[in-house]
Amino acid sequence: MSVDLATIPSSREQCLALDAADPLAAFRAEYTLPANGTYLDGNSLGVLPVRTPEVVRRTVEEEWGKDLITSWNKHSWIDLPYRLGDRIAPLVGAGAGEVVVCDSVSVNLFKLLTAALRLRPGRRTVLGERDSFPTDLYIAEGVTGLFEGGRSVLLPSVDDLDAHLDDDVAVVVLSQVDYRTGRLLDMAAITAKVHRAGALMIWDLCHSAGALPIDLTACEVDFAVGCTYKYLNAGPCAPGFLYAAARHHDTVEQPLTGWFSHAAPFAFESDYRPTQGIGRFLTSFPSLLALAGLRATLEIWDRVDLELVRAKSLALTGLFIEQCRADGLEVVTPGQPELRGSQVAVRHPEAFPVVQALIERGVIGDFRAPDLMRFGFTPLYLSYTEVWDAAQALREVLASGEWRAERFSVRGAVT
Amino acid sequence: MSVDLATIPSSREQCLALDAADPLAAFRAEYTLPANGTYLDGNSLGVLPVRTPEVVRRTVEEEWGKDLITSWNKHSWIDLPYRLGDRIAPLVGAGAGEVVVCDSVSVNLFKLLTAALRLRPGRRTVLGERDSFPTDLYIAEGVTGLFEGGRSVLLPSVDDLDAHLDDDVAVVVLSQVDYRTGRLLDMAAITAKVHRAGALMIWDLCHSAGALPIDLTACEVDFAVGCTYKYLNAGPCAPGFLYAAARHHDTVEQPLTGWFSHAAPFAFESDYRPTQGIGRFLTSFPSLLALAGLRATLEIWDRVDLELVRAKSLALTGLFIEQCRADGLEVVTPGQPELRGSQVAVRHPEAFPVVQALIERGVIGDFRAPDLMRFGFTPLYLSYTEVWDAAQALREVLASGEWRAERFSVRGAVT
Numbered sequence A, B: 001m002s003v004d005l006a007t008i009p010s011s012r013e014q015c016l017a018l019d020a021a022d023p024l025a026a027f028r029a030e031y032t033l034p035a036n037g038t039y040l041d042g043n044s045l046g047v048l049p050v051r052t053p054e055v056v057r058r059t060v061e062e063e064w065g066k067d068l069i070t071s072w073n074k075h076s077w078i079d080l081p082y083r084l085g086d087r088i089a090p091l092v093g094a095g096a097g098e099v100v101v102c103d104s105v106s107v108n109l110f111k112l113l114t115a116a117l118r119l120r121p122g123r124r125t126v127l128g129e130r131d132s133f134p135t136d137l138y139i140a141e142g143v144t145g146l147f148e149g150g151r152s153v154l155l156p157s158v159d160d161l162d163a164h165l166d167d168d169v170a171v172v173v174l175s176q177v178d179y180r181t182g183r184l185l186d187m188a189a190i191t192a193k194v195h196r197a198g199a200l201m202i203w204d205l206c207h208s209a210g211a212l213p214i215d216l217t218a219c220e221v222d223f224a225v226g227c228t229y230k231y232l233n234a235g236p237c238a239p240g241f242l243y244a245a246a247r248h249h250d251t252v253e254q255p256l257t258g259w260f261s262h263a264a265p266f267a268f269e270s271d272y273r274p275t276q277g278i279g280r281f282l283t284s285f286p287s288l289l290a291l292a293g294l295r296a297t298l299e300i301w302d303r304v305d306l307e308l309v310r311a312k313s314l315a316l317t318g319l320f321i322e323q324c325r326a327d328g329l330e331v332v333t334p335g336q337p338e339l340r341g342s343q344v345a346v347r348h349p350e351a352f353p354v355v356q357a358l359i360e361r362g363v364i365g366d367f368r369a370p371d372l373m374r375f376g377f378t379p380l381y382l383s384y385t386e387v388w389d390a391a392q393a394l395r396e397v398l399a400s401g402e403w404r405a406e407r408f409s410v411r412g413a414v415t
Helices: A012-021 A025-030 A052-074 A077-092 A105-119 A134-144 A158-164 A187-196 A277-281 A288-301 A306-326 A351-360 A384-400 B012-021 B025-030 B052-074 B077-092 B105-119 B134-144 B158-164 B187-196 B277-281 B288-301 B306-326 B351-360 B384-400
Strands: A099-101 A125-129 A151-155 A169-175 A200-204 A223-226 A241-244 A343-347 A366-368 A372-376 B099-101 B125-129 B151-155 B169-175 B200-204 B223-226 B241-244 B343-347 B366-368 B372-376
Touching: A012 A384, A052 A077, A052 A288, A052 B052, A077 A099, A077 A223, A077 A241, A077 A277, A077 A288, A099 A277, A105 A125, A105 A134, A105 A169, A105 A200, A105 A223, A105 A241, A105 A277, A125 A134, A125 A158, A134 A151, A134 A169, A151 A158, A158 A169, A158 A187, A169 A187, A187 A200, A241 A277, A288 B288, A306 A343, A306 A384, A351 A366, A351 A372, A351 A384, B012 B384, B052 B077, B052 B288, B077 B099, B077 B223, B077 B241, B077 B277, B077 B288, B099 B277, B105 B125, B105 B134, B105 B169, B105 B200, B105 B223, B105 B241, B105 B277, B125 B134, B125 B158, B134 B151, B134 B169, B151 B158, B158 B169, B158 B187, B169 B187, B187 B200, B241 B277, B306 B343, B306 B384, B351 B366, B351 B372, B351 B384
Parallel strands: A125 A151, A125 A169, A169 A200, A200 A223, B125 B151, B125 B169, B169 B200, B200 B223
Antiparallel strands: A099 A241, A223 A241, A343 A372, A366 A372, B099 B241, B223 B241, B343 B372, B366 B372
């Protein structure tokens, strides 16, 4: 059978053939996968790379345990936020010195929103989208509360952007991929539109970094934030990354002016002087144990071709969407390839117990209130065949009604 | 020989006797110590507890690797910032629900300073001390820059507090123990004085938490920040902790309003509603790998009597100070026990190469520009005898002039 990697498979046989020809197949051995399961939640928490425990162990036992404070120089701890940022840069189309690893998405967004409002004096509105991941909206509220007349305006949908892009808008913040629906926005077109209105653009890359090729430079994006614990597999709640276009480096002022953003942190001066470049977005230093997880996973990402990831991602999501639609399920994720990321959301009134029944069968997705089943597709460690089988499992769970069992309705603190 | 634990030993024999009678001696086996050295830098980076690698391994391989997202419920990840905060609380004299683990000292101080300025409308001054650890001063600059008329005023010394405590002062932030000199401030008296002036008090506990008993409740402290990677041994750049007195919980507003400070983070609401209690100081979630280091070390701290730690600390620092003074060295740290923390600073014009020569002999202290040698004393893993021997090593390095060797003048990125 000849294999076209751009084809969406419509049979298990086709899936087996695609797996046999998969140029990314070798990456699967890099990951620790559930013994009897298919993990479709890499968009929430990426799985553990096989190499990570040893990198963490070395960091704990050798660097911390044996070399102690000498590790700042001996193991170049001091440069890690920059060096790891430079390794993330090619994954998001940034240049060297434009990405730094620090803090969390929320804290980094706080810095960027404040910096953006200061770069547009006289403008006082931060524009977001009501359906964005809530922490972005909450942080926008927190930041605008610090500016006289500041306000955070939430669009009902990104499609309403034109109507709200007036001359009070200092900055627009949007997620490139919607965390619930998986909808992918047109970064180039939206950024250009925002710039024409005189505002700055911040992209949240949490659900796109590592899931598809991104070109922040070509899109002339001003700022971006992203996490490393979803598609990038750096570990639960691993540090975030922050992008700032080089053209802004000399003029930005962010308020979280911790000592690692100082021009000479080890001179211990009493007065603040920001360093040059992306370093002025640092605050304090990330946990070295947390950074170990990022160091380990980037050894894999250094070798990944994101165009291949994107092609396989579209095939996997396309396959899943087609199978769901064939059963009459309501797929919330756009069918057009250019409009979706690497996840699929299915609406069902009993989404919660259905997801639990699927998990019992070894197909691990997640639930988002009130009625969405959400499935993430990670081309480096999923095969076409298991995605096919996962779609069949969903079919069987619904057809059998097994999700009605009482045990599937029990909710934990985190749903 | 009879042993008085309050005595400062003046001979090696006395040290041996004190070690034999040391009620904290058993803790030493809990720590991984340099094979042929004496680590006097636990005030910068605490050593690795023996139990930590296994706790980290379990977190990485079992919780992340095997249980993945189910760990949020199965291993109660979701409550960790609160549960770990409640275990730190007795170490600082706080009540249950008054301490939370999150972010870094710098980020937490930013939250508290902003909250304090909002609690004192009409007042616009943040008062600090010029010799405080710089990140506190830089953050105070960053925060006051966000308030109309806000200003950060640095006292030449805490002894000048009275002269500057006017009715524009909203909040005073001070380190309980000076990071360079080791001077310990009177928390009760200063807090009371600040309150009489109508201002709020924030203490930085980085150099005191785990080094001596602290009673935030008795001192009626409003807010505090601290780190966990020095005397608490949670690992390099481990997460910080934040204390807020319960009486402020209902009225504080901090601006880093990430989703974990929301009343219902997993309801994914678009509008911000702060949770009740200490949780409103959360922003995002700390790295689970970083938290593993804290979980491990708190298993030790749960069993520690801080009064015993303080008694031994005063004996160790007293011994070191007396030996240095006997050689005519300039000891910067106060001689009176009630005025010093658990570290000793010695001024010497050639402090940098002298510290390097000491390190080559296995006595690991550190250098603080321009002319200080700094030595930290951690009673849980240091013996009286090795501190005695360390003082002798310093004596020999200076007497021999061996520090003049060229190799001791080479500086790394971090000094």
